[in-house]
């Protein structure tokens with residue numbers, strides 16, 4: 001799949017932008033703070049419904065405006081499609097495909113992109129939530145229907161926590177026990193599906209991430225990924241009662257392969273934690289506490305790997321994700337977006353990265369310095385200055 005045209009209205013520092021795009025590499029160059037990342041961030045939003053830089057949509061709307069529009073003309077298998085989203089400051093966002101309204105969360109059915117940016121270092125070095133976000137975004141791109149399952153799980157979790165909190169202050173009454181059992185059933189049904197899908201994804205990512213890592217780094221450093229499931233044996237032994245410290249981040253002892261197996265484990269874990277959950281007023285086990293353990297040469301990445309190794313690992317995660325999607329998606333290749341990547345790499349890694357991405361249908365690259373980008377990627381170069389696309 002490729003983007004043939006991007007149109008922005010009141011998005012970040014763009015009052016309006018019209019950018020034709022080409023198959024293969026498209027390079028956006030400009031000094032710091034001109035709007036290069038904003039441009040590619042907008043395309044990332046269209047497939048993940050979020051920005052890699054902020055958790056709320058508010059910052060995406062141009063200062064002083066009420067709404068932002070991202071509109072992209074997409075081409076796949078000779079067919080054109082117009083996808084757009086309107087991000088509103090004070091009303092729900094709206095989305096359209098070919099001018100017909102759809103739910104915003106349906107957009108990943110139509111557009112698939114994988115974005116790598118310096119912030120992705122947080123996936124390997126940051127909190128478990130960053131790893132869950134990475135995994136879940138990929139899950140939705142692989143199977144857009146999962147957006148609903150993940151959203152429903154969060155909703156049920158919030159409602160269950162509200163009930164646990166109120167039971168904590170008053171003691172669990174008969175009627176609350178019945179309601180808790182209903183929430184347990186919903187949590188287990190949704191959660192067990194998430195657990196199995198996440199574990200399968202982590203297993204599927206292992207090989208493409210390892211080959212992306214050696215393609216860029218040029219050596220066989222054996223990166224590994226393993227799911228850490230909070231329903232498995234990990235948290236059950238945890239004296240902190242499910243509050244995960246660094247020492248508990250290790251691969252799950254049991255990795256369920258079916259939803260029924262995951263449901264059995266999840267339900268048993270909930271039962272064994274009921275007392276603690278009522279004491280704390282909080283759901284202590286479940287996919288909202290899952291993690292992924294990343295390893296390099298037999299050591300954990302977090303806390304052990306160098307800056308360069310962590311950075312290359314994060315890049316390999318995204319390249320591996322893109323590789324996985326291109327192998328199985330009905331949308332063709334995801335649009336690969338590399339934001340500010342080349343400045344971080346030495347000459348050898350720049351050339352190797354250029355070779356590794358050469359086969360993708362479309363790659364969008366941002367750089368502050370043109371000379372940082374290998375010549376093979378500069379055929380379509382667009383200059384950006386102060387929120388405007390300029391011809392030079």
Ligand SMILES: Nc1ncnc2c1ncn2[C@@H]1O[C@H](COP(=O)(O)OP(=O)(O)OP(=O)(O)O)[C@@H](O)[C@H]1O
Nearest residue numbers: 012013032033034035036037038059061062063368
């Ligand atoms: N909601 C907004 N309204 C107006 N301007 C905004 C908004 N959000 C961000 N900006 C402006 O956008 C600019 C940053 O753009 P962007 O992050 O795309 O820079 P960049 O060209 O990628 O720079 P760098 O090379 O430093 O990464 C900043 O000047 C910032 O003030």
